[in-house]
Every structure is written in C-alpha cells, then in structure tokens.
Amino acid sequence: MKTLSLAAGLACLATVAQAEIPIFTVLTYDSFASEWGPGPMIEKGFEATCACDLRFVTAGDGAALLARVQLEGADGAGDVVVGLDTSLTSKAAATGLFAPHGQPAVTGLPIAYDDPLFLPFDWGYFAFVHEKTLMAVPHSFEELAASDLKIIIQDPRSSTPGLGLVLWVKAAYGDRATEIWAGLKDNIVTVTPGWSEAYGMFLEGEADMVLSYTTSPAYHLIAENDDSKAAAVFAEGHYMQVEVSAKLAASHEPALADAFLAYLGSEAAQEVIPTTNWMYPAMTLAKGLPPGFDSLFAPEKSLLLAPEKAGDMRDIAVEEWQNALAQ
Amino acid sequence: MAKRLGPIGPALIGFAVVALTLGSAMMTAVQKPDWAFGPADVLALRFTLLQASLSAVISCALAVPLARALARRHFLGRTLLIRLMAAPFLLPVVVAILGLLAVFGRAGPVNQIITAIGVQPMSIFGLHGVVLAHVFLNLPLATRMLLQGWQSIPAERFRLAVTLDMPPSAQFRHLEIPMLRSHLPGALSIVFLLCLTSFAVALTLGGGPGASTLELAIYQALRFEFDLGHAAALALVQFALCFVVALVALRFDENPKFGAGLGREPAIPAPGGLRKILDGLMIFCAAAFLLTPLAAVILRGLPGLGSLPPGLAEALVRSVLIAVASALLAISAALSLAMTVARGTRWLEPVAMLPLAASGLVMGTGLFLAIHPILPPERLALLVTLLVNATMALPFLFRLLLPEARALLADYGRLSDSLGLSGAARLRLVTIPRLARPLGFGAGLAAALSMGDLGVIALFAGERSVTLPLLVQRLMGAYRMEAAAGAALVLVAASFALFWLFDRWGTRHAAA
Numbered sequence: 001m002k003t004l005s006l007a008a009g010l011a012c013l014a015t016v017a018q019a020e021i022p023i024f025t026v027l028t029y030d031s032f033a034s035e036w037g038p039g040p041m042i043e044k045g046f047e048a049t050c051a052c053d054l055r056f057v058t059a060g061d062g063a064a065l066l067a068r069v070q071l072e073g074a075d076g077a078g079d080v081v082v083g084l085d086t087s088l089t090s091k092a093a094a095t096g097l098f099a100p101h102g103q104p105a106v107t108g109l110p111i112a113y114d115d116p117l118f119l120p121f122d123w124g125y126f127a128f129v130h131e132k133t134l135m136a137v138p139h140s141f142e143e144l145a146a147s148d149l150k151i152i153i154q155d156p157r158s159s160t161p162g163l164g165l166v167l168w169v170k171a172a173y174g175d176r177a178t179e180i181w182a183g184l185k186d187n188i189v190t191v192t193p194g195w196s197e198a199y200g201m202f203l204e205g206e207a208d209m210v211l212s213y214t215t216s217p218a219y220h221l222i223a224e225n226d227d228s229k230a231a232a233v234f235a236e237g238h239y240m241q242v243e244v245s246a247k248l249a250a251s252h253e254p255a256l257a258d259a260f261l262a263y264l265g266s267e268a269a270q271e272v273i274p275t276t277n278w279m280y281p282a283m284t285l286a287k288g289l290p291p292g293f294d295s296l297f298a299p300e301k302s303l304l305l306a307p308e309k310a311g312d313m314r315d316i317a318v319e320e321w322q323n324a325l326a327q
Numbered sequence: 328m329a330k331r332l333g334p335i336g337p338a339l340i341g342f343a344v345v346a347l348t349l350g351s352a353m354m355t356a357v358q359k360p361d362w363a364f365g366p367a368d369v370l371a372l373r374f375t376l377l378q379a380s381l382s383a384v385i386s387c388a389l390a391v392p393l394a395r396a397l398a399r400r401h402f403l404g405r406t407l408l409i410r411l412m413a414a415p416f417l418l419p420v421v422v423a424i425l426g427l428l429a430v431f432g433r434a435g436p437v438n439q440i441i442t443a444i445g446v447q448p449m450s451i452f453g454l455h456g457v458v459l460a461h462v463f464l465n466l467p468l469a470t471r472m473l474l475q476g477w478q479s480i481p482a483e484r485f486r487l488a489v490t491l492d493m494p495p496s497a498q499f500r501h502l503e504i505p506m507l508r509s510h511l512p513g514a515l516s517i518v519f520l521l522c523l524t525s526f527a528v529a530l531t532l533g534g535g536p537g538a539s540t541l542e543l544a545i546y547q548a549l550r551f552e553f554d555l556g557h558a559a560a561l562a563l564v565q566f567a568l569c570f571v572v573a574l575v576a577l578r579f580d581e582n583p584k585f586g587a588g589l590g591r592e593p594a595i596p597a598p599g600g601l602r603k604i605l606d607g608l609m610i611f612c613a614a615a616f617l618l619t620p621l622a623a624v625i626l627r628g629l630p631g632l633g634s635l636p637p638g639l640a641e642a643l644v645r646s647v648l649i650a651v652a653s654a655l656l657a658i659s660a661a662l663s664l665a666m667t668v669a670r671g672t673r674w675l676e677p678v679a680m681l682p683l684a685a686s687g688l689v690m691g692t693g694l695f696l697a698i699h700p701i702l703p704p705e706r707l708a709l710l711v712t713l714l715v716n717a718t719m720a721l722p723f724l725f726r727l728l729l730p731e732a733r734a735l736l737a738d739y740g741r742l743s744d745s746l747g748l749s750g751a752a753r754l755r756l757v758t759i760p761r762l763a764r765p766l767g768f769g770a771g772l773a774a775a776l777s778m779g780d781l782g783v784i785a786l787f788a789g790e791r792s793v794t795l796p797l798l799v800q801r802l803m804g805a806y807r808m809e810a811a812a813g814a815a816l817v818l819v820a821a822s823f824a825l826f827w828l829f830d831r832w833g834t835r836h837a838a839a
Binding site: 034036057066070072158185188189223278 | 367370421424425428429432433434450452526527530531532533534535536537539543546547549550551553636637638692695696699700703705797800801802803804805806807808811
C-alpha cells in the first residue's frame with residue numbers, strides 16, 4: 001500500500017514536471033525515430049537547448065506521413081514534419097497545412113533547391129544494389145533490360161522508393177518509359193509493398209539486384225564491416241531523393257518549430273545523418289563524410305523532376321508502369 | 328423488437344462489432360463518398376476473388392484427408408505435432424514469406440534438388456506462389472477446424488459403426504460426411520475471407536502489379552492518394568463480398584445431430600493396410616510442408632538473437648499484455664455470440680463474421696478520425712490495438728465455437744434447463760467444460776494473432792507504444808535484417824508459447 005501511494009505521488013510529480021515544459025511534437029517516419037535512426041540523438045541534442053519535451057509520432061514512410069498529416073487536418077497536434085520527399089511536396093503544399101519555414105536555403109545538395117515551405121535535411125540517389133561478385137553489371141536501364149539479370153523493385157503505389165523508380169525512368173526516358181518497362185518486365189522477379197521486404201529478399205539471394213540507394217553499400221561497410229555490396233552506375237543519371245522537413249501551420253509552438261528546423265540544419269544534427277539515416281547530409285560537414293562514404297560513387301548526372309512536374313507526372317508514370325507490367 | 332434482437336448482452340456485442348467494422352468504414356466515407364471504380368480496381372477485384380477461391384478450395388481439400396489421418400492415427404508425438412502444425416497460421420506475414428522463400432526460393436533446397444536432377448529451376452513468384460503461401464498459412468487452421476469436427480463425433484457412434492461391421496467407406500458416409508457438412512462450410516468461408524483481405528503475400532509473391540488485391544487498392548487510396556472516399560467505397564465492396572460468402576456458408580450450415588455421448592475420448596477406427604500407409608504419407612508430407620519453412624525461420628533468427636535491441640523486452644511485454652487481454656475479450660464475446668446464435672438469434676451470425684472482411688487499415692483510419700477530435704490518438708494506441716485485435720479474431724473464435732455450441736445445446740440444453748441450471752453455474756458446470764477444447768484453441772489463436780498483428784498500431788504508434796511486430800518492421804527498415812530475424816524469432820516463440828498455454832488449458836479441461 002505504501003509503495004502504491006508512493007508510486008501515485010511520484011506519478012503526480014512527474015505530471016507536474018511535464019506540465020512545466022512544453023511538449024514539442026515531431027511527425028516523422030518510422031525508421032527516423034527508431035533506436036538506430038537519427039531520432040534519439042537529435043531529440044537529445046535539441047532538448048539540451050529548447051527546455052521542451054520532444055516527442056516523435058510516427059507513420060510508416062514518407063507517403064504514410066503525409067496521409068497522417070492530412071488525417072489530422074487543420075487541428076492536428078504536430079509541430080513539425082520530418083521526412084516527406086520531393087515526389088510528395090507539391091501534393092503536401094496543396095493541402096495548405098504547412099507554414100513557411102523562414103530558413104536560409106541549404107547548401108549541401110548537388111542541385112539548387114529553395115522552397116519556402118520545405119527544407120531539405122538529407123538526400124541520396126536511387127540505385128540498383130548488387131553483390132560485387134556479380135558479373136557483367138549493367139550500366140543503364142537498356143543494358144539491364146537486355147540482360148537476364150533478376151531484379152526486385154518496390155511498388156510505386158505503396159512505397160517511396162518505388163515511386164522514385166518510376167519517376168527516374170520517366171525523367172530519363174520521357175515518352176519511351178513504357179518501352180523501357182516492357183523491356184524490364186522479364187527481369188523483375190517481383191514487386192514488394194515496401195523497401196524492407198525487397199532488400200531482405202535480395203540479401204536472401206532471391207535476385208541479383210535490388211532497388212535501393214547509392215549509400216546502401218556504406219551501411220554494410222561501416223556497420224557490418226562487409227565490403228561485398230556495390231551500387232551500379234547508370235549512364236542516364238540517377239534520380240535523387242531529397243528528404244525535407246516542414247513546419248505545420250497548426251503548430252502550437254511556432255517558435256520552437258523554427259528553432260527545431262534551424263537545429264536540424266545545423267552541423268550538430270547533420271553529422272548524425274550519414275551513419276543513422278544512411279543518406280547524405282544537406283550541408284558540407286566541417287569534418288567531412290564518415291570513412292566508408294568516400295568509396296561510394298557520385299553520379300555524373302543527377303536527375304530530379306521539379307516538384308510540380310513530379311506531382312503531374314506521378315499518376316501517368318505509375319499508370320505506364322502498371323500497364324507495361326500487368327500484361 | 329427486443330424478442331427479435333435476442334438477449335440484450337450479445338445484441339450489444341453485435342452492435343459494437345458493426346460499429347467497429349462498418350461504422351469505421353462509414354466514418355472514412357463521410358469525407359467524400361466516391362464510387363468511381365477504375366479498370367485497375369476491377370482487375371484487383373478479379374485477382375482477389377481468383378486467388379482467394381483457389382487458396383480456400385486447395386487448403387480445405389488438403390485439410391480433409393489430413394485432419395482425418397490425424398484424428399484416427401495415434402503415434403508418438405501426435406499432440407506435439409498437431410500443436411506445431413498450427414504455427415504457420417501464427418506467423419507474421421513478412422516472416423512467413425521469408426521462411427517460404429528460404430525453402431522454395433531461388434537459393435532454397437527445393438530448387439537445389441530440382442536443378443541437381445537436371446530440371447529447370449522453378450520460380451515461386453506468380454499466382455501459384457500466392458496460393459502456395461496462402462495454403463501454407465491457412466492449411467493449419469482448416470485442419471484444426473476439421474479435427475475439432477472429428478473429435479466432436481461421440482465415441483459411441485464409432486463404436487456402433489464398428490459393432491455393425493461398417494467398412495471405412497460406410498463410416499465415412501454415415502458419420503464423417505454429416506460432420507463435414509456442418510464443419511466444412513465454416514472452414515472454407517474462413518480461409519476464403521482471410522485470403523480476400525491479403526495484401527503483402529499477394530503482392531510480394533504475385534510477381535507484379537497484376538497480382539494486386541482489393542486491400543492493396545485500399546492501402547493505395549488511403550496512404551498514397553489520401554482518397555478516403557475511394558478507400559471507403561472499396562472497403563464496402565469487401566464487406567459486401569464477405570456478407571455474400573457468410574450467407575452462403577450459412578445456408579449449408581446445419582447440426583449433424585449425432586446426439587449426446589458420454590464425452591469419452593473418441594476412438595476412431597483406424598483401418599490398416601494401404602489406408603494406414605496413405606494416412607502416414609499424408610501426415611508426413613503435410614508436416615514437411617508446414618514445418619520446413621518454420622525451421623528456416625528459426626535458423627535465420629538464431630544468429631540475430633545476439634544482436635537484439637535494448638527496447639525488445641519492453642515491446643515484448645507490451646505485446647504479450649495486449650495479446651492476453653484481447654484474447655480474453657474476444658473469446659468471451661465469441662462464446663456469448665455463439666451461444667445466442669445456437670439458441671436461434673440468427674442475425675448475429677453474419678455480424679460475427681463481418682470483421683473478417685474489414686480492412687484493418689480502414690478500421691484504424693475510421694477510429695483515428697473518430698478519436699482525433701477528442702484526444703491525441705497515440706495516447707489510446709494500446710487500447711485501440713487491443714480492441715481492434717479482439718474484433719479481428721472474433722470470426723475465427725465464433726466459427727470454432729458455433730458447431731460445438733449447437734451440439735451442446737441440442738445434447739445438454741434440455742437437461743440443463745430441467746435442472747434449473749443457468750447463469751454462472753451453467754457456464755462453470757456445463758458450457759466451459761463441454762467447450763473447453765475450442766475455447767482454449769480459440770483463445771490461443773486470438774492471442775497469437777494479436778501478437779503478430781501490425782495493422783492498427785502502425786497508424787497510432789507514438790514512441791511509448793512500440794509493439795514487437797512494429798519493432799521487427801523498424802529493424803528491417805533500418806537495414807538490420809539479422810536483428811530483425813532475431814526479434815521475429817522472439818515474436819514467433821512468444822506467440823507460440825501463448826497459443827500453447829491456452830490450447831493446453833483447453834485439452835486439459837475438456838470434460839471427460
């Protein structure tokens with residue numbers, strides 16, 4: 001009984017202590033907030049300066065995250081969103097749920113990107129990852145289509161990398177996209193709902209290549225000391241994924257939201273990104289990229305459809321993909 | 328009115344189920360109803376029906392000889408084997424897919440043997456792969472449902488058959504076919520409905536967008552297009568399908584009217600000779616088919632046990648608590664509904680089957696929209712998960728209990744009434760002991776299903792409500808495939824342990 005009342009008293013104290021500092025809510029995707037993602041370190045770093053209690057609320061991936069923001073609508077509880085990507089931003093802007101971030105444009109991207117609502121915090125290139133032992137690595141979609149290599153891709157209707165791939169083909173080939181997909185049809189072992197199933201199946205040996213990122217080999221090298229994976233360089237260029245953060249118009253803590261976005265763009269937060277989110281930081285780090293990232297190739301050509309164009313192209317590109325593969 | 332609705336308690340449960348399933352879909356549809364179905368939706372509907380029918384028919388066609396062989400053969404380790412064979416049904420989908428791939432995939436032993444004898448390697452991807460996976464996942468359930476059927480034939484009837492010198496074929500005609508007539512429609516409809524809402528299995532093993540199901544279309548509408556109206560319309564199509572199937576199953580459903588026995592352990596005559604060999608072969612093949620992917624899951628998971636993340640224990644405790652609570656909730660609701668339907672309140676029967684056609688995603692979204700204006704949804708994450716998991720398990724438990732509840736009522740109803748047994752005493756003295764076997768098995772199923780479920784929590788999760796399946800998904804999403812396999816093994820072991828405990832309670836307490 002004594003312990004009970006003691007516990008009750010402590011619980012009261014805890015509530016009082018919590019009530020004194022504001023709760024700051026970050027909506028993000030699952031792997032950002034997980035123990036292995038950048039979330040915990042960024043939470044610790046920001047809480048050291050903000051006198052607030054930062055809490056993550058998560059959704060499965062970037063697309064699910066936007067759906068979550070839309071579900072909550074104009075009276076949502078979130079303050080900032082971290083983890084939309086450029087194929088979603090035009091749709092996100094159209095919801096009217098975001099407020100201008102007011103931060104200076106980031107400098108670490110290979111392309112110019114300046115948007116009043118969305119602020120990049122990391123980026124990477126899509127690429128097909130394979131074992132280094134693979135013979136005759138293809139160097140374009142056309143070579144891949146002509147080969148008898150087996151690949152696993154993700155569904156553009158349920159995953160952001162899958163959507164990135166159809167936009168990649170569309171950006172590189174335009175009206176020839178359907179033809180490219182028809183050529184790739186016999187190479188595609190299967191289409192998975194999300195990235196993790198595809199990558200898991202690739203690691204189990206179900207295919208020669210899997211759609212992932214140019215930075216994927218760095219994970220194996222740094223975290224597992226395994227030098228056996230590589231990403232194939234494609235001559236038509238590589239489509240970029242730029243991940244952005246944004247401030248919600250409904251935020252109850254707009255000043256904290258500004259401070260958080262500034263913190264996310266600072267060196268302290270950015271240097272966490274490469275070895276937790278396995279993407280490139282949105283700035284040039286003073287101490288450079290971690291060892292292991294230097295072994296990755298930088299594509300000669302970066303492809304990225306402008307957000308409005310990506311928004312317009314999306315439905316057409318997915319339909320072409322579907323028609324070519326479903327036959 | 329009150330008379331037609333039946334007793335008030337079960338009717339309330341029925342209304343709660345309708346509110347959670349149909350109601351949440353309507354909640355989603357309130358935004359902007361959209362009934363415009365594109366050609367992609369029609370294709371998805373066609374593929375959904377095709378794969379679900381094939382999966383249901385094949386699962387049940389295999390389950391009949393398998394359950395019969397298991398019912399009439401006694402061998403060392405039989406009980407253990409029967410419990411183990413239930414395991415595939417309890418696997419989280421991603422884990423099951425990776426286990427199947429380890430056996431039937433490109434680098435798996437099946438293809439190694441095939442190529443060694445000079446035949447072209449086969450690919451698991453395609454319609455046949457989807458059906459294979461669905462049979463793997465559902466054969467255990469169908470078998471257990473039918474096995475319950477065999478065990479429900481009173482031992483005295485088989486003895487009589489033996490005394491009358493009935494050959495096995497005549498026993499089959501007079502005892503086993505009537506039993507199958509009451510148990511098979513339930514098994515068929517359950518497997519069909521389970522496959523109807525399949526999403527990850529169909530897409531991953533289907534080999535491409537041609538293998539899209541309705542559930543994928545719902546996911547796409549909800550998550551990618553944020554077209555709530557379209558998602559709700561698709562969900563209602565799924566409901567309509569479920570209703571038709573449940574009604575068809577209802578038409579064939581009847582009590583075999585064996586009459587009461589003394590409740591002795593049935594000793595089903597076990598013919599020797601060729602029949603014995605065939606039974607043995609059936610059991611061996613099924614065990615090999617069901618257990619090798621399971622062994623692969625264990626082998627893949629063992630190395631990862633060394634690198635389990637610190638949050639695992641907490642997530643495990645959370646998952647177990649939700650599982651036990653939702654199992655108890657589901658089994659109580661199912662028992663109440665089954666007894667009421669057995670007494671003649673038939674409108675509750677299709678209602679109890681409704682959750683099978685409910686898309687977890689739509690249900691979660693509807694609840695989110697309902698809760699969101701009042702409270703931050705992540706604060707209710709665990710409660711909502713518990714409630715949704717219990718609702719999702721309800722149809723299985725109901726289906727398991729219904730034939731037994733009918734038999735109980737037919738055999739012991741009048742006796743109990745004439746003794747004036749009612750309320751808690753009747754529950755304790757008659758209902759629970761007579762129904763212990765399906766109650767234990769059902770609660771075990773509900774607990775294990777809840778352990779493996781990812782659906783709703785993914786929508787509601789805050790940082791303090793990570794469950795074990797969510798943890799597995801996060802590990803996979805962060806490249807940590809080995810740790811994910813380890814955590815998945817812990818998940819499978821915990822699900823199975825819960826299932827085992829409940830199931831064992833059922834067998835122990837089955838009235839002798």
